[in-house]
Amino acid sequence: MSTAAKPRQLNLDELRRLKWLLGGAMALVSLWTVFFLDVEALGLVAVTGSVILAALVWPQLPGRVPALVWKLSVPAIIVAMAADFYFSPDTLPVLIRLAILLVFYRTVSYRRKREDLQLIVLSMFLVVVAGVLTSALGFAFLLLLFTACGLGFLFVITLIDASETEGSRTPEAETAWTRLDWRRFFARLRGVADWRLLAFAATLFTAVVAMSGLLFLIIPRFELASGFFLDRYITRKSRTGFTDTVKFGDVSELIRDESVAMRVDLSDTTGLRESPYWRLVVLDEYTPEGFKVSAGLKGELIRGQRVTQQLRGRQIGREVNAVGGTWTFYIEPGVSRFLPLPGSYSTLRMREVSPLQFSPGHRVVALRTEPMTMTAFQLDEVELTPLLTDARFPQLLKAARETPPAGTGQYRYDPGVNLRGPSGEANEAVLNRVVAEITGGAEMPVEEFTRRAIIWLQSRHAYALSARLPAGLGKDDIVRWLDSNEPGFCEYFAASLTVLARAAGHPARVVAGFHGGVLNGFENYYMVRNSDAHAWAEVYDGKTAWVRADPTPGAVNTPAEIAAQAARQQQDSSWSARVDSLRVLWYRRIVNFDSRAQVQMLDSVKTFTTDSGVALRARFDEFSKRLKDWLQQPWDAARAGRTAGLLAGVVALGWLLARLGQWGWLRWRLWRRPQSFDPVRQKAGRWLSRMRQSTQDRLPGAEDGEVIHDLRRLRYGRRETWPEPRGVFRRAKQARRSARSR
C-alpha cells in the first residue's frame, strides 16, 4: 500500500445516503409545482410531501414497513386511479394525481438504479406539465432547481455504479446507509467538499443555463398545428364577475382580491391621459338576480366564431386618435374567457391561431373555452373613447319593434332585450316615479337624462363594498335598493342606471370589466388587479353609438375630471411591483417568444453587429488618417528624439510589466505549491524537451545519454542525489550544439 494520504471521498454508504437526499429533494420540488396548478390535489400533495420529508429525515422508516404493504401498494394505486378516472370529469387532473402517487411511492421506497431513473422521469412529468399548463414565472425557478437536483442525482448514481463491487451483500449491509448519523454524514460532506470543485460545478451549471438559453433563442420556430392540446383534458372556470351571468355581488367579491389579473404592455405610454375602462363582458339581459349575456348575444358570438390569429376591429383608413402604440395583454389564467378591450382598435392579434368568438356590434371578443394558461394578445391603434359605434343597432331595434322576434329563434339577437327591465306593477311604479323625479316630466336627450340620473343616484346612495337590501315584497332587489338610501357597490349603481334608462325608454346595458390600474415603474406596463374589477353602464344615444356612463361615486365622466385623474396617475415602484416586473419579463421574453420575436431578435443582433462594425471601422479610419497626418508632419532631430524616447519608454514599460507579472506568477506558484516548484527542476525539464527534440532523428551518443541521465536526475531525483546543476546545463548546451552541427 502507498504511504500517500488517503483521498477524501465518500464511501458507498455515504453515497447512497446522498442519493436518498437528492432523490427526496427532487421529488419535493416536483410536488411543489403542483401548487401552481388549479387541480384538486393539494391535500394529497400535503400528505405525500410530509411523508416524503419524514422518510428523508429518518431513512430507516421505509424499512420498517411490512413487505406486504409494499406489495399491495401498486394494486392500490391502480385501483385508486381507476376510481379517480371514473368519478372525475377531466383526464388531466387524474393523471396528475396518479403521478403524485407514483412519485411518492418511488421516493419512499428503497431504490435501485432502474427505479432511480423512474423517479426522475415521474418528477419531470409533474414539473413539465405544471409549467406547460400555467406558464408561471415560478416554474422557471423550480425547473432550475429540479435540473440541479436531477443532475446531482444522476452524478451520484454513476459514482455508486462505479463503486459497487460484484457479489451479493447481506441485507444489513445493504441498508447500512440508513443508519448513518446525520451529523456525521454532513461532517463528512463538509470534509470531502473541495471549494474548487464546488466552484467548478457552479460555473458549469451556470454555463448549462446559459447554453440552454442560447439554444432556446436559436431553435427555429414554426407552428405545425393550432391550439394547445392539454386544455382539452381539463376544464377551468373563470372568476365570478366575468362570466356570462353576473349576479349582484359577484364583481364586488373580486374587489377584495389584490392579485394581479392582467398586465398590459404599452409600446408608447405618452399620450395616455385617462384610466382605461377594460371592457370584458356585455350583460344585456335583466334578471331579478342580476344581469346576464342574453341568449341572442351568445348566439351571435357562436355564429361569429372563427379559428384565426387576427381580427379586424375598425375599418381601414378611419381617422382615430390612437394612443399607447401597440398594447400587449397578458391575462392570468382564470380571469375570464372574454378578452379585455379598452376601446376601439384596428387589429387584434393572438399569439397563435385560436378559435375566437366575435361580436363586432357589441365589441366583444371571447375565447371558446376558459384558458388554462396565461393568455396573450395584442391590439394596434387603440382609441380610448367612451363611445361605441354600432351602426346596425337602430335598424335592428326598428325591425324588432315592427316585427317582434319569434319565440323559436331564441339564439337570434333581440335588440329589445336592452329595453326590458324589472317587470311587475310594483317595480314599474317605482321606476316610473323615479324617472319622473329625474326628468321632471320633461322630454330630454339621452345625455341629459343620463347625467341627471347619475346625480340622482349619487345623491341618494354612497359607495360601499357591502350592500344591505331593504325589505319589500313584490319588488326586485335592484328596485328596492334604488328606492332606498342604502349604500351600494358598482354593480348596483350600474344596474340602477340601466333599469332607469330602460324605464325611460332608452336602450341600456351593464358592462363588466376592469377600470384603471397602476403603471409599473420598472418595466412600464399597466398592472390591473382583481380589485380593479368594475361594472358600469352603456346607454344608447339614439343615433349610432352607445355611450359609457359610470354612475359609481368617484368615477370620472367629464374631460376635466379625466385630465385631473391622469395628472394623479401613480407609478407603483414597490417591491411587489419589482417582483411583478420579473413576471412581465418572463412573459415577454420567454412565454411570448415566437417566430416573429425570433426574427426580430436576429434582426436586432444583425443590426447591432453591423452598426458596431461600421462604427469600429469609422474609428479605425479616423485613427489611420490622424496617424498619417502626424507622420507626414515635418521631422527634425528633436521630434525624432522625442518619438524614439517615447517608444523606448513604452517598450521598457511593457517589458517591465511582463517581468513583474511573471515574477508575481512564480511567487504565487511557489506560495501555493512550494514542493512542486523548483527552478532547477523546471530548467532541467526544459532541457530534457530540447534534448528530446535534438536526438529524435538520430541515435544518441554516449555523451548524450550521460547528460540526459543527469538531467533526469535533476528533474525527478531527490535533491541529495543531484549533480552540480550548472555543470549539467553547460554540458547539455554543448551536447545540443554538437548535435546541431552533426
Next chain:
Amino acid sequence: MATMAKVGPWASSSAERAVEGNRPYHSDPMDWHGPGAADRKRRVFEWRVLLWSLVFPPKRHRISLTVPGLFLMGLSVGIGTAAYNTASNILFITLSLLLACLLLSGLLSWFNFMGTCWRLRPSGAWRAGHETLVTIEVENRKGWLPSYSLWFELATQPRHLPPPEKPEKEMKMREILAAAEKFVTRGRIFLRERLEPRGAATLDWGVKPTRRGEAVVELGAVGSLFPFGFLRKNIGTALKQTVLVWPAQVEYQWTGAVSDHAGASGQRTARAGTGDDLLALRKYEQGDSHRLIHWKASARLGKLMIRQFAAESHDGYVLRLDTPAAVWTRPEQFELLCSFVGTLAEDLYASGRLRGITLNGGPLLETRRIRDLEAVLDELARLQPVEEPGAASGEWGAAKNVITFAPEGARGITAHVDGRQTASA
C-alpha cells in the same frame, strides 16, 4: 479479479525510473499512453482540426448511448415534437435544457479523461495454468480535477494461434466467432475510487494463460460512464505487450537413478554454485539474493558486491533436449515434454544439481543463477519441433549425467540418464 494499490505522486515513480540505468530517453519501453501522456507529440493548433474533432471523434474513440441515454434522447425527441406541435415555449425551454445537459455530459466526460494516462505492465513470470497479474498504472496529471469511474478493457491471447481445426460441417456465424474467441481471454477492471488530481493508482488483472509461448496482452480501451451515465465513452488504446508464457508445471515420477560417475565429495569445483566456499566477489545484478550481499566490501567499494560461492562437488545434470519433428509428432505430447523439461529443470536447479541445458544441439546454457534458469524457461516457451536437430558437440558432448527425453507411447515422456530411465511424466 482486480485489486488496487496506491502509489505516491507520479514524480517519485519517475524518479525511480531515472535512477535505474542509462537507458536512452526515447527508447523507454514503458511509455505512458492516454490524453495526459507527456510523450505525446504536441501538434500545432489548427482551427480546422479542432472543429473537425467536435464533429467527428478521433480515431479509436467510441461514444455510445446507454439505456438511460437512449431514453433521454427519446424524451428530447418527444418533448421537441410536442413543442413544435403546440408552439409552447415552456416545452422549448425544457428541450433546450435537456440538450444543454447532454452537451454538459459530453464536456464533463472530456474533462474526466483529460490529463489521465496509463501504462501496461505485465508483472511477474507467466506460466501456463498459473494465475498471474497484469498491472495497469494510471495517473491523473490534472492540477485539481479528479477523474472518476474509469474502467480498463484487457485481453490476452497467444501471439501465434494454432491452425483452426477443420470443421466437420458448415459452421454458423456464432460458432465461427466463438471459435475465434476461444483463445482470447478478456476482462474489464474498474477504478472504483476516484483518482485524485496529481494522483496515481495501480490496478491488477488476474489472468491464467492457457498456452505456452508468446502471448500478447492488450489494453484495448479505457472507458467511463462519467458523469451522468448517458454516454459510454471508450478510448481505444491498442497498447500491447508481448510476454512469454513458460510451460506449465507437471507432475512426474523420479525413480532416482544415480549416474555412474559420482565425483568425490568435498571436491571443490571452479564453478559458482551454492556451496559453502567463497569463490569470488562480483557486482550485484538484479535477481541476486540480498543475503549474499557483502556489506563490508560494498561499503569499501561504494557499490553493492555479492559473495559468490563455489558449487558443491556432486555432479550436476545436463538436460539435453532434442525435438525432431519426426519423433515428436503429437502436439499434446510435445507440450508435455516442454512442461516436463521445465519442471525438471526447476527442481534440479532448486536442489543445486542442474548444470545446464542444451536444446537441439545448441550450446550448453549454464544455469548458475536464477536468471539463467529463467532464460532456459524462455527458450522452452519458444521451443518448437525442428526438422533436424544438431549433433551434440563441445565439452559436454561426451559428458556424463546427461538427461535425455523420449516419448513413451502416445502420451507419456520418459527421461533417461546415461541410457537408464530416471523419470517419467
